[in-house]
Amino acid sequence: MQSMDFLFKIRSRVVLCFLVLWSVAVSITLFHYTVSARGKYLEMGDKLAWKEGIIPSVRGRILDKNKKILAWTEKYFDLFLTGAGYIEIRRENEMMAELADIIVLEPIKINSKTMLLKKNLSPEEIILIDMIVSKYPEFKIIPRDERRTIDYSRVRSIIGTVKIEDNMMIGVNGLERTHNRLLSGSDGLYVVMLDKQGNWVRGTWKLLRKPKPGKDLILESNVEELRRQMP
Structure with missing residues (x-):
């Protein structure tokens, strides 16, 4: 016992x-x-839930001494379908049918996940499709900047060209390259929360830094003088 x-x-x-x-x-x-380790895991969670993005600054113009505009930037808006191939066929057909009832689509496949549906949307088209884009987050309207120059080949040679790199417009040659820092300005910064599908969560977008537009470059010659500078 x-x-x-x-x-x-x-x-x-x-x-x-x-x-x-x-x-x-x-x-x-x-x-x-x-x-x-609270801070570490909160930081990891933030990285999964939040995304930082850049707001490109507007590139400055190039003008002659008489303030005639020689180079400028125009903004366009394109409509994309994202997540293509991962959307249920029934849902995709429903989405596309609703959209096609409002605007004429010109679909171009970009890659396995993305399709360009309409390039250069007009302001009227943007207003018309606003409710559908809000209803279906797979539709995205993405802005695009294009650099334009005056239609004189000799003057265009002096002005030079630009390229898009990491969503930023950068001077490649000519005045665009020589005065790139002046013309570029400073990009803005935002943060937004994403859902599991990578779509923006409404009401979570926050501006962290405002973009600063580039400054205008005013030349010491007028258009005719510039044309005479080139052989």
Whole structure:
């Protein structure tokens, strides 16, 4: 009988020690996640839930000494279907049918996930499709900047060209390259929350930094003088 009591006490102590060790381990783990590593895991969660984006600045104009505009930037808006191939066929057909009832589509496949539906949307078209784009987050209206120059080939050679790199317009040659810093300005920055599909969550968009437009470059010559500078 005494041996049984002794064994019972031993087992009780073993169980008690196990429970104590288990509670200590749980406490340490809980402390790690809620206190010591809280910032790390919150930061990881933020990276998954939030996305930073750039608002390109408007590139400055190039004018002659008489303030005649020689180079400028025009903004266009294109309509895309994103997530193509991952959307249920029934839903995609429904979406496209609603859209086709309002505007004429000119679909061009960009890659396995993206399709350009309409290039250079007019202001009227943007207003017409606003409700559908809000209803179906797979539709996205994306702005696009294009650099324009005066229609004189000799003057265009002096002005030079630009390229788009990381959504920024950069001077490649000519005056566009020489005065790139002046013309470029400073991009803005925003942050927005994304859902599991990568779509923007309404009401979460925040402006972190306003874009600063580039400055105009005013030349010391007029158009005719520039034309005479080239052979």
